Amino acid sequence: MSLGDSATPLGKVRGLGSAGEGGEHWLSERVTSIALLLLGTWLIASLILLPGLDQHTLVEWLRAPSGAVPMVLLVIVGFRHALDGMKVVVDDYVHDEGNRFACNLILLFLAVGGAALALFALASIAFGGAA
């Protein structure tokens, strides 16, 4: 704040955003959004084209690489995009620095934990014995 009148308007506001940083985060949100455009369309198209939605059909679908690989990507990219987006919401609405750090930490743990659980389920489907 002691930059005085010599600071440019940009110099006065730089670093005063809600997060104080974020170029990479901004880009990550966009790149994952484009990936999810493809993966989300794939998921909906798959659900429409599958002969049925019973457990046996779904296991066959997710055991083959054509089903397993996009679904693994959907889980990883989906949780990453959700984490990116929820961080923006937290940074906007949680003003106290300590609370903001705690909220972002909880979000990170939830996202990584949820993704790990979903990936473990996919691994059991793909590599598990006859179900």
Place this chain on the structure above:
Amino acid sequence: MESTKSRPLSPHLTVWRWGPHMLVSILHRVTGGALSIAGLAVLTWWLVAIADGPDAYVKFADLARSPIGLVVLVGLTWAFFQHLLSGMRHLVMDTGAGFELDTNKRFAILTIVGSIALTVLLWAYMLGAVK
């Protein structure tokens, strides 16, 4: 630059007249939050249920077909399409295009019309085909 004078707060919902662009903007955040929490929870639950075997999956499928389950799934489907279309609008606006008042308003309305139409189409198909 009189940057110390009081400036309007950004989401000043009480003083600005509501328009489609405001509705779509807040819907983008609300649907993003819903998809992050409920959407990923249901996706993970679904994958775990498939991995757990036919009996566990029947329980999941029965719950999904119940009235509450259908409300949640149809709601998440709409949230997905709304967030997807609105996200595409944001990607276009990220390039600096689409800010003309008429164009901006038209695309904001189109995301809502599109998301409702896609949700109705998908569920008309799903309920017709699965049953």
